[in-house]
Amino acid sequence: MYYATIKKYDIANGPGVRVSLFVSGCTHHCKNCFNSEAWDFKYGNEYTEEVEQEILDALSKSYIQGLSLLGGEPFELVNQEGILPLVKKVRKLFPEKTIWAYSGYLFDKDLLPLSKKNNITRELLENIDVLVDGKFVEELKSPKLLFRGSSNQRIIDVVQSLKEGKVVIHEKQLNEKL
Numbered sequence: 001m002y003y004a005t006i007k008k009y010d011i012a013n014g015p016g017v018r019v020s021l022f023v024s025g026c027t028h029h030c031k032n033c034f035n036s037e038a039w040d041f042k043y044g045n046e047y048t049e050e051v052e053q054e055i056l057d058a059l060s061k062s063y064i065q066g067l068s069l070l071g072g073e074p075f076e077l078v079n080q081e082g083i084l085p086l087v088k089k090v091r092k093l094f095p096e097k098t099i100w101a102y103s104g105y106l107f108d109k110d111l112l113p114l115s116k117k118n119n120i121t122r123e124l125l126e127n128i129d130v131l132v133d134g135k136f137v138e139e140l141k142s143p144k145l146l147f148r149g150s151s152n153q154r155i156i157d158v159v160q161s162l163k164e165g166k167v168v169i170h171e172k173q174l175n176e177k178l
Contacts, residue, residue, distance in 0.1 A: 001023060001024075001025075001046075001047040001078055001079055001081070001082030001083070002023070002024035002025065002041060002042055002043060002044050002045060002046055002047060003021060003022060003023050003024055003044050003045060003047050003051070003072075004022040004023070004024050004035065004037065004038040004043055004044040004071075004072060005022045005044065006019070006020070006021055006022070006051070006054065006055060006058075007019070007020040007022075008058040010068060012147075013068040013070060013100065013102065013147065014065070014066060014068045014098070014100040014130070014147060015065060015066075015098075015147075015172065016064075016065030016066070017063055017064055017065060018064065018065055018066050018067065018068045018100070019055055019058045019059050019064055019066075019067050019068070020067070020068040020069075020070060021055060021067070021068070021069055021070070021083075021086075022035065022038060022070045022071060022072065023038070023047075023069065023070070023071045023072040023073070023074050023076075023079045023082070023083065024038050024040060024041055024042065024043040024044050024071070024072045025038070025039070025040070025041035025043075025071070025072045025073060025076050025078060025079055026038060026039045026071050026072045026073035026076065026104070027039075027073065027076065028073060028104035028135050031136075031137075031138045032136075032138045032141075035070075035071065035072070038071055038072040039072065041072075041076075041078065043072075047082050052085070052086055052089070055067070055086065056086075056089060056090070056093065059090060059093075059094055059097060060093075060094070064097065065097060065098060066094075066097040066098035066099055066100065066129075067086075067087075067090050067097065067098075067099050067100070068099075068100045068101070068102070069083060069087075069099070069100070069101040069102065069128075070101075070102045071102070073103060073104055073105075074101050074102065074103060075101070075103045075105050075110075075111060075121070075124075077118075077120075080118075080120045080121060080124055081120055083124065084120055084123055084124050084127075087099060087124060087127045087128065088123075088127060091127050098129045098130065099127065099128050099129050099130075100128070100129065100130045100131075100132065100147075101124075101128050101130070101131050101132070102131075102132045103131060103132070103133050104133075104134065104135040104136070105133065106133050106134060107131055107133045107154070107156050107158070107161065107167055108166070108167050111125060111131075111133075112125075125158060125162065126162065128158045129157075129158060129159060130155060130156065130157060130158060130170055130172075131155075131156045131158050132147060132148050132153055132154070132155050132156070133153060133154050133156060134150070134152045134153040134154060135152075135153075136149045136150050136153070137150040137152050138150070140152050146172055147172060154167065154169060155169065155170040155172050156168065156169065156170060157169070157170040157171075
């Protein structure tokens, strides 16, 4: 797996100050994507154990609220394999921190069905707190949206959604003032 960048003090991709990993590789190719250079699966740098440790060290700071996974596309299969060990370590070392992921895939139509066939997808979903799902749609873009680029994207409470077996919209989207 390759990654485009790591932001150690990100306030745009989830609540509070977060560490964000932008993975490389995406097959969605959304029109006017903010990170189109990361469509290439070999863009940026190779993800190594040293890089993973750098992320864990950044997460150890008390003022960091959590980890955000973006792209590219974190749920491309090759990226899932690279991300899962990191997510499991974050869960073990920092259980109080939240994990957010952003995906062009839809939770209920793409990822849940895949999770029934693919253990890595299932484990990844089981270890994520919040998923912002849906492709970016330029025509639905609004700067007023919280933690998402276009109004078709949903902020999903993954923990509750897995418990209830249906999409549960996260309070951050429910409380959004437009």
